[in-house]
Every structure is written in structure tokens, then in C-alpha cells.
Amino acid sequence: MSDPALRIGDVAVDAGEIVALLGGNGAGKTTLIETILGFHAGQVSLFGRDVSALPVEQRVLLGVGYVPERRRVFAGLTVLENLEAASALPAVDRRRRVEEMLVLFPMLGERPEARAWLLSGGQQQMLALARALMNRPRLLLMDEPTLGLAPLVVSDLLSRLATMAEEGMAILLSEQRASLALGIAHRGLVLSRGKVVRTGTARELADDPALADLMAGG
Amino acid sequence: MAYALIALGFVLALNAAGAVNFAHGDLVVLGGAVAVLAGLWTGLPGPLLLPIVALVLGATGILAARIAIQPLAARPPEATFVATIALAAIIEQGLTVGLGAAPLTAPPFAGSGTIDIGGLALGRQPLAILAVGAVLVAAVWFLLERTQLGRRMRAVSSDRYMARAVGIPVGRYVMLSLALAGALAGVAGFLLGHQFLVAPTQGAGHMLKAYIAVAIGGWGSVPGALLGALGIGLFETFVSAAVGDAWASAALYVAVLAVLVLRPQGLFGEPVGRRA
Amino acid sequence: MRPLGWFWTVVLVLPPLLALLVLPSFGQRMVTLVGIYALMGVGYQLVFGQLGALNLAQGALFGLGAYALALLAPAAGLLALPLAAIVAAATAALVCGPLLRLQSHYFALATLALAALVNLVAVHVADLTGGANGLAGFTAALPTGAALLSLVWACLIVAVVLYARLFRGSLGHQARLLREAPLAAATLGIDGGRWRFAAFVAGAALAGLAGGFSATLSGVVSPDVTSFPIMILCLTSVVLGGSRHPMGAVLGAVIAVCLPEMLRDLQGLWLLAYAAATLVVVRWAPEGLAGLIDRWRGATAAATPLPMLPDSLALSGGPRELVLESVSKSFGGVAALSDVSFTVDRGEVVGLIGPNGSGKTTLLNVIGGLESADGGTIRLDGQRIDGLSPHRIARAGIGRTFQTVPLADETRRGDIVRAITSGAPFLLLDEPAAGASDRERRDIARLVDQVSAAGRGVLIVDHDIDLLTRVCDRLVCLDRGRVIAAGRPAEVRADPRVRATFLGLDEAAA
Structure with missing residues (x-):
């Protein structure tokens, strides 16, 4: 019963929990997330099952949503097409799920036929999140989601994540801006040169005066 | 219209494999040759030969990419250029050795002779080319724009990494695009092969025209390639009516050079990738 | 070679x-x-x-x-x-x-x-x-x-x-x-x-x-x-022989002329064999036949020698200061740099910090001429260099390194050394320590010290705040394209806005 949603090395994330992955540039946050997805080899288990041998696309279908750094929406596709392309469901369910997403993200519902590259950075981030949610994941991986976003969009995004976690989603959130991530996370990990150098509850980390130096790779 | 099919296949392969396929023109010729042989062996009428040609060339399209494009994905683009040029020479020489250098006539698609429409006597074959071409282009457009399969194909050519990360089996979709590209080339070869015959040396010309269509239409843009191909067709028809075939081609090449110098992103190209 | x-x-x-x-x-x-x-x-x-x-x-x-x-x-x-x-x-x-x-x-x-x-x-x-x-x-x-x-x-x-x-x-x-x-x-x-x-x-x-x-x-x-067949012959023979080897063209021509003679009985097949051989060479032996023979002789070319640090780093002459005044740049309406002004003197090391996307690399690109500024001036002493092409700016006295090492088999240190040996009085270093080990970091720090001691000016972008504190005379912190703090490293690190935006700590948490 108590299998975590994700386990890779020392890192584990349980259902309903937000774990902040902290570290400076080049600390290995993206590499860790890509290893979980299967872009790099490594021992990974998802939902209590060893998936080390599964290719990326099959791991994703087990219930993993991924929002990459810099969003990477499908530029030439419309908002609707971005969402539909990400779905593995039959047509009727797929459309119903798209409708749900447009209700959940009113910002997207306003311009469903717009090509994704014409959206603003904040809209693209919401589209990337909605796309990641299309297959009803139980684990969400977010890589630097607040990068380049206006403060208002950031707070909207973070409160959505908090709500999703309350509904049972496991979330791994990588951030360079520790204060933001620790504001909503339950636990935090500090990564430096590919290794976990510090773990603790969000509270402990936020109160740690050495955190800045640790994150800067000192 | 046949140019449109060739250019459409060219751009699909370009998007799927991320590389120029210099052998694409020779796939067109191969399509004509397969139509000739299949017609001889089976004696089937044109419309039934069509799926045979499409299937054989679809498989060839995949094979070609497996040999000359995919193993070189990590190398500079020049490596793929050279490999596909070599592949083109292999197909051309293989056809010359196998069938001889003399042009062959592909079986007609819709019989020969003319149809009288409103007092105009129109050749059955050109009409058939027009009809089949239009139907296929429309079908491909429908596939890409209106079906889940097409959406996913476009997602794959837009961002392969991200396509995998949302659960799309990318390898299968790339193969599908390449097969479609080969099949379109083959059908074009079949349709052209009755009127303009099938000769091994035609490949370079077909490839050049598809290349030009894609370059002036905007690199990697499907509608741009179609517009480019139609533009080339119209340009050739009207200019050659005025000054003859040879000078029409010459004018086309001069126009291409001018376009490349003045608008390096193509006539209809939109600035891609400028957004941070 | x-x-x-x-x-x-x-x-x-x-x-x-x-x-x-x-x-x-x-x-x-x-x-x-x-x-x-x-x-x-x-x-x-x-x-x-x-x-x-x-x-x-x-x-x-x-x-x-x-x-x-x-x-x-x-x-x-x-x-x-x-x-x-x-x-x-x-x-x-x-x-x-x-x-x-x-x-x-x-x-x-x-x-x-x-x-x-x-x-x-x-x-x-x-x-x-x-x-x-x-x-x-x-x-x-x-x-x-x-x-x-x-x-x-x-x-x-x-x-x-x-x-x-x-x-x-x-x-x-x-x-x-x-x-x-x-x-x-x-x-x-x-x-x-x-x-x-x-x-x-x-x-x-x-x-x-x-x-x-x-x-x-x-x-x-x-x-x-x-x-076109002549062109194909030329291309394939050069690829077969070795596209860069001095003897590649000669070997390729030998094959191109002799093969058809040897295979005369096969008629058209020789071209087939020739094209197939080219395909094989492209795929498995990109260095061509001449390269293969060199390998077989054991005479594999001495690898390009690593660039060596010159004996003396000192430079005399050349411009004395690099001056940026109100430099601005925007992409599609979004300001990447606005009103950035500061100066780098010879013999001085200035560190440029700021969160991702704050415009640090854009600024280096603008100084080096890879992007053009929308407003403001960049001068070396009295000479304006904004608007010049990159190679002219380099010749005017600005060398630079890149975030990712440009050549596949080169080390980060090699990239820096190459910029140094180019003799430029001013160096722009883009994240020299990213992904470097502790030892490499120390090495880089020493190199930067030597360069500035020899009287060159250095502008260095990095996220390793400790490294920068150690080597820099001054730090400049950017946020969304603006300079939000500048001064001695200790001052800048203590600045509350820098702590919040770059170091990722609220005042409350510190």
C-alpha cells in the first residue's frame, strides 16, 4: 500500500505530496527528471513498479505528466491540437477531457484555435500544464515552471499545484528560486553536481541560512 | 498536380526524418517503374495498380530512410546529403541495369483518348492526374489536420523529444510519415509515367522541382510546399507556352536564385524560432 | 592538419x-x-x-x-x-x-x-x-x-x-x-x-x-x-578518398577512373558499386580511404594539439576600457536588456550574475556583435563597436568563450585558453564553471587571476557565486534585463533584491 509514486535513488515522492527539487544551474535537476522519464538510463520505480527497462512513452502512460523547462508546447499546433495530440484516449473521452481542461484553464478556453507559438509565456505554461494533465497522471514532474513568468501567473500556477496535491497528486517540482518552491512544498531536496546534498521538510530548509550557498554549488 | 504530390512527399519526409532526401526524385521514377512491371505481370487496370504502387513505394520509403538518413541523424546535414545522393545514384543505376536506359510507358490510369466536356476535348489521362492528385492532396490534408493520427504526426515533427514525453510512440509515427512520403512519390511516378514516360535519369529533375517548391514555400511548411509546387507548375506551363520548354526551365532557375538571394526564408516562410 | x-x-x-x-x-x-x-x-x-x-x-x-x-x-x-x-x-x-x-x-x-x-x-x-x-x-x-x-x-x-x-x-x-x-x-x-x-x-x-x-x-x-553525373562523380570520389585529407581527391580519382576499367564487363553495374561504396564510406568510415590507410599505417594524424597558454600573458597597447551606456535590446516586444550601463577596465574582473533569462548571455552576445543592440552605445575607449560584425569586434579587442564548448573534443579550459591566446585585451567568459568539477573550478579561477594580473579586462558570467566572489573585483546583477545591483561582491551578495531574485532567498528566510 505504501509504495511511493516515485522512487529514484534517495528521492521518493508519495501521493498527495509536493517535493521541491532545489539547486542552481547545472546541479542536475533536469537530468534527474529526464532519468525518471527514461531519457537517460537509471534505476527508477513508478507506483511501486520497476520501470527501468520501459521506454519513455510507456512510462508516461502509466500516469506521469511532464512539464519541461521552457514549456516546449507544439508550436505549430493550436491549443486544442496540443491537448488532443497528448491524449491516448478514444475520441469521445479525449474530447471530454479537453473540455474539462478548457474549464480548468479559462485562459486557454478563450483562444482554443490559436497556434501555440502565438500565446504569451504564461498562456504557454498553462497549456503545457494542461497538456501534461490530459492523461490523468498520478505523478506530475515540473521543471522550472516559474522561469520567465510574471509574479501573478506564478502565484496562480503554484496555488493550482497545491490544490492538485490536496486531491492526491504526487508532484516533483524543480526550482532555482527556493523561496517560491518551499512556499508550497511539503519536503525539499537540494541537488548539487548530480547528488542530493541536503534533504528536509520545507520548513527546515527555508529556515536554513546555509541554503543559498548550498544551492549555489559551494 | 503531380508536382504537388512529389513536393508533399518530400516535405513529409523532411519533417519526419529532419533531412533532405535527395533520393526522393528517384522514388518517383521507381514508382513509375513498379507501375510498368506490375501492369505487365498482372494486367490489372490502372485504378487497381495504384494501391500496389503505393504499398511498394511506401515500404521503399522506409527502407531508404533506414539506410541513408536515420543512421546519420547525429552527423552534420552534409553527411545525409551525400548518403542520399549516393542512394539516388544506386536507384538510378539499378533501374538502368534492370530495365535498360530506354524510356518505358507506364500503363494509363484511366484509359487513353479524350472526354468531351462542354465542347472542350480533354485528355483522359491529364484529367485523371488532376483528379487523383486533388483527391490525394485533400486526403493528406484531412489526415494531418483533422485526425488524431495527423495531429500526432505533426506533434512529432514539431518536437520529437516532447512528443515522446507526452506518450507518443515517436518511432512508429516517423515510419508512418516516411511510408506516406514514399507512397506519394510512387503514385506521382505512376501518374506521370504514362504521358511523360519512365526513364531512370528523370529522378534528378523531379527532386530539384520538389526541392525548389519546398524552398520557396518555406522550409518544412506543408501548405507552402503545395503552393510552391502549384506555382512551379503554372510558371512552367505559361512561360513555356511563351518561350519554349528550355527557357522556361532556365527562367525558373534564375527565379529560384533570385528568391534565395532576396528572401532566404522562402516566399511564404514565416520567421520560425524567433520567440524566446 | x-x-x-x-x-x-x-x-x-x-x-x-x-x-x-x-x-x-x-x-x-x-x-x-x-x-x-x-x-x-x-x-x-x-x-x-x-x-x-x-x-x-x-x-x-x-x-x-x-x-x-x-x-x-x-x-x-x-x-x-x-x-x-x-x-x-x-x-x-x-x-x-x-x-x-x-x-x-x-x-x-x-x-x-x-x-x-x-x-x-x-x-x-x-x-x-x-x-x-x-x-x-x-x-x-x-x-x-x-x-x-x-x-x-x-x-x-x-x-x-x-x-x-x-x-x-x-x-x-x-x-x-x-x-x-x-x-x-x-x-x-x-x-x-x-x-x-x-x-x-x-x-x-x-x-x-x-x-x-x-x-x-x-x-x-x-x-x-x-x-549532373560529373558532379556526382566529383562528390563521391572526394567522399570515398577522404573529404579533407590532402590525398583524398587523388585516391578518389584513382578509384573513379580505374574501377570502371576493371569492371568494364559489368557495364552499368560499376556506377552502382561505386555509389554503394560511397554510402558505406559515409556511414562507417567518414574519414575516407586516405584516412583508413593512415589508420592502417598507424600514422593516425597527431590529434590537433591542445592550445597552450603563451609564456607571457602581458599585453601592451590596445584599448583601456570597455564602456556600456544604456544598452537595450528586445525580442518581439519583450525587453531582454534595458538601459544597461557599466564599465570594465583593463586588469579588472567583473562578474555578471542574475537569474536565468535575466539577459546575461544576451548582453554578452550584444557586446560580441552576435546580436545587435536596439539602443545605447558600446565603446572600446573612444571607438564605438556596437553595430560592427562579430569578427571586427573580435579584432578590435574582445575575445569570448561559450556556454557549451564549441568543438566536440575540446575542454572548457581549451576554449578559454584559445580566447586568451587570441590576444584580445578584453575577454567575455560565458559560464566557464558550469558543469566543472571542484578542481577545474580552481583551475579556471587561477587562469582568470593570471589574465587580469597581466592587465586584461574580464567580464565573466556564472552561477557559481563563490567562484565569482573569489575572482571578481566587482559584480553586476541583472534581473529581467535591468541592472539591479552593482558593486563589490560582498555588497552585492548582501543586497536584498539580489538575495530574493538570484540567490532564491526571501529576506525573511535569510
């Missing part, structure tokens, strides 16, 4: 000697043909091998040389040979000047269109070219037999030796940089445009000369000499 060495010198000189001494006239003719193709191939190596540009007009230029000779020889005699080279070179210079800026696939298309055009003219301007029948009867005043063979091979030997010498040293390194890392090349002051132009025109001259020789040898010229 590599010196020719005794082995290859013998291989190069042997065929003409053997042909002159022992072979019958048919054999001499073949050896002459090898020389002609090899000459065209060496020219092709300049553009395709060294610069990596897929030029598909080389065959057409060869044909142009052939026609030029056929038309000029009755009047000019032997002088028609150099004239053939000049005609081809002039055509290349005229037509392809503007095309050289094009991206690889557009460049290929443009040269392909040019080739098709030349072929059309050859076939259809019958008054000048004799149309499909071609031209004949122009060889009266031209050398034949052994004399022609000697002439061809003399030209070839000179070309190969010159090529080997030229690309052995720094020119070879420059070509590699241009091929694999054009941006880095520009920041070292290499003028890519002029380089490509020179290579293209020189290559065309060799193709024209080879075409002239080929017309001399055969005595007739027909549109076939401008056709």
Missing part, C-alpha cells in the same frame, strides 16, 4: 613517373584523366571538405572550363588553359558571392540551380556552344600525350602540396572552427564570409582548370561535361 609525409609524397609522384616510363599511351591517358579528376577534387575539398558546404555546382564549373578552353584555344593557344580557370573563378565570384551566406540546404539548392542553368545554356545556346553536338577541332596548339600528362600532374602536385601545407597549421584550425562552430570563429576575428568566398573561388578555378585539361585531352566538348 597533417603534413603530407614521405609515404604520401611517394604515392603522389609515382603515377606520373610510372606512366611516363613504362605505360603505353592508353595507360598514360588514364593517368592523365586521374590527374584531371583529382585537380577538380582538390578544388572541391576546399569548399566541401574544409568548409562543409555542399556545393553542387563544381561539375558545372568544370564544364564551364571545358567550354572556355574550346572557345578560346583557337585564338589564345596554351594561354586558354589559365583562361579557363579564370572564367570559372570569375563566374563563381560573380554568381555565388551572395549565395555563400545561405544555410546549408539553401546553398545546396542554389548551387544545384546554377548547375542546371549552365547545363541548359550548354544545350540550348547552339550558336556559342554547338548545342547537343558540342565543339571539336580546337586542340591544334595544345599539348598532347606525355606533355599533357606532365603538365596536368605538375599542376596537381603543386595543388596537393599547397593544400597540405595550408591546412596543416592555423588555417586548418580556422577552417574547422568555421565548419563546426561558426559563431566561435567570428568571435576570434575570423572573417567567415571572406574565407568562404576565397575557398569557393579557388575551388572554382581548379575546377575550371581541370575542365580545360579534360577538353584538351578528349579534343571534343559536349553538354555532357556540364551534366
